[in-house]
Amino acid sequence: MNFSMIKYILGWVLRLEAVCMGLPLITAVIYQEESGFAFLITLAVAGVVGFLCSYKKPKNRTFRLRDGFVAVALSWILLSVVGAMPFVISGEIPHFYDALFEIVSGFTTTGASVVKDVDALSKCMVFWRSFTHWIGGMGVLVFVLAIIPMENNSSGTTMHLMRAESPGPTVGKLVPRIKQTAKILYGIYIAMTIILIVLLIVGGMPIFDSLTMAFGTAGTGGFAISNAGAGVYAPHLQIILTIFMILFGVNFNLYYLLLLKKFKDFLRSEELRAYLAIITIAIILITINIIGQVGDLGTALLQSSFQVGSIITTTGYATTDFNLWPQFSKMILLFLMFVGACAGSTGGGFKVSRLTILVKNTINEIKSFVHPRSVRVVKMDGKKVEREVIQSISSYLVIYLIIMVLSVLFISLDGFDALTNFSAVSATFNNIGPGLGEVGPMSSFADYSIMSKGILTFDMLAGRLELIPMLLLFSPSVWKK
Incomplete structure (x- = not known):
């Protein structure tokens, strides 16, 4: 394990988060809110610690796949712990475990909340909740790859990081250099977000609402910015949000093909x-x-x-x-x-590509009983899907179901009905937000116990990072130097 390289990456993540906290700080200044000091304090500490960890590039840059997975998992945990501090310092979400649940829900673009009265939050806190959706939507490390000075790295650092964080069964390069791929993806992401913001403002939505709703839509997050939800907006604004939610659920590689007129x-x-x-x-x-x-x-x-x-x-x-x-x-x-949405999008869930491949493979297996000597291959977009990919998806499904069952089992100790518990795990594990029953769209997750909130917090991180990075943290062999 290359700890020096992981520390270097974590330092850059902290520096990025410190910069991002400047926006809710500006929001606090505009609305003259005292809670903005919580962002100033957190920003300063994160910035200093981040600089100390990353000002000097490590000499040893050997970076294996497991290093990339661990770096991504630790980055998201650190990002969430630091991101929760403004809620705690300001007292608007006084308990750390609640604040951590809320901010993990934000960064993982889940949208599940423990806040019962959103209207009681200050504008800067509402802005930060929604902005975390946008930060986590395309991926924190994807953005870091676009700016971090790793151009001369030949050990595969960037590819390992991107594979660990990007949603979907496979990750490909749009151009030969991963750094350029990251820039292209974020360029498309930013452009689509700006178009959405402009359309909402032109459509009559207030500027603050346009920004926060666009952040949630682009990141496919979904934190409500008021107790009334999205139903208060005019039908034409709801149509705009619907169209863009679906657009952000499409694989961003396809948008690059459109730019190339393919x-x-x-x-x-x-x-x-x-x-x-x-x-x-x-x-x-x-x-x-x-x-x-x-x-x-x-x-x-x-x-x-x-x-x-x-x-x-x-x-x-x-x-x-x-x-x-x-x-x-x-x-x-x-x-x-x-x-869920498509692989390579900002959406969560099992992913349409995985489901399509599994269905095709199942059909082939059934046909093989009728024609046992026939050779059948699974194809996607006219290309053969390698057996290793199918096995990987099957393994993913098994792990996925095990975590689902165990999570539902343990949170059932809180005494909620089966539909509530099952949908609560489904909503957090698949990064959706609202569930059914007691965690429906007009309710919250506030009444779950600390243990259950911890389990659901893990589910949100595991679901967003495609399971493996979070699970590797519990393997003793991974931590060997």
Whole structure:
């Protein structure tokens, strides 16, 4: 384990977080809020410690894959611990375990909250909650790779970091150099965010709301910025948010293909077609199912579109209390929680690509019983999927299910009903936010015990980092030098 290199990376993460805290500090100055001092104190400490850890590049830059996974896991934990301090220092979320749950939910773009009265929070704290969605959406280390001075590294440091943090079964390079790939991804991310902000402002949404709602949409996070939720905005603003939630759930590599005018390659994506097909079918089924309850087709279509886009992309915004919908519609939303968005997007969940590959492999296995001598391969976008990838996805599914079952089992000690516990784990593990039952869109996770909040906090980090980086922290062999 190259501890000196890991310390160097953690130092850069702290420096980045210190810079990011400047924005909520400015917000506090604009709104003349005393709680802004909490950001000033945290910013100063993080900046100094970060500089001391990273001002000198280590001599030994050998960086293995396990080093990359551990560095990413520790980076996200450190980022969350430091990010929670303004809540605690200001007293707006006085208990550290609650503040940690809240900020982990922010950085992992989950949107699950322990805050019962969002309107009681200061503007700078609301801004910080939403901004953490945007920071964590594309990935903290992806941004660090775009700015950190690692150009001459030939040991694979950047690739290992990117593989550990990027969501999805595979990570590829858009251009030969990973540093340039990181810049391209963040360039697309920033451009789409700016377009969304402009459209919301032009549409009549207040500037503060436009910024915070755009941060949550881009990062597919979903923290509510008021007790009223997203339902207070006009229908045309809800439509804009719906469209962009779905757009941010698309693999960003496909947007790069559009920039290169490779339209055939873009349209060839099976994951994109499956993603859009699932969304369309879900919207139609829910619209038909709730039209009698809602009253008219237009409202039913608007509500179903928004909630389907919000849940499958793991954003978590809500314009209505879907906890009151018929069971059929709620079960569709529960299914979408597990499906998730596309690989390489800012969305969470199991990922459409994994699901597509598993379905294709299962069909091939069934056909092999009929024609045992036939040789069948799984293909995605016309290319063969290697057996190692299929085995990796199968292993991922097993670990995924084990963590799900254990998490539901342990938080059941708190005495909530089965639907609440199952949806709470589903909502946090898949980085969605609101669940069903007692953790529905109009409720919070505040009533869970400290132990349960700790388990759900781990689930959020494990879900965002694709399980392995967090699990490796518990392996003694990983820590050997």
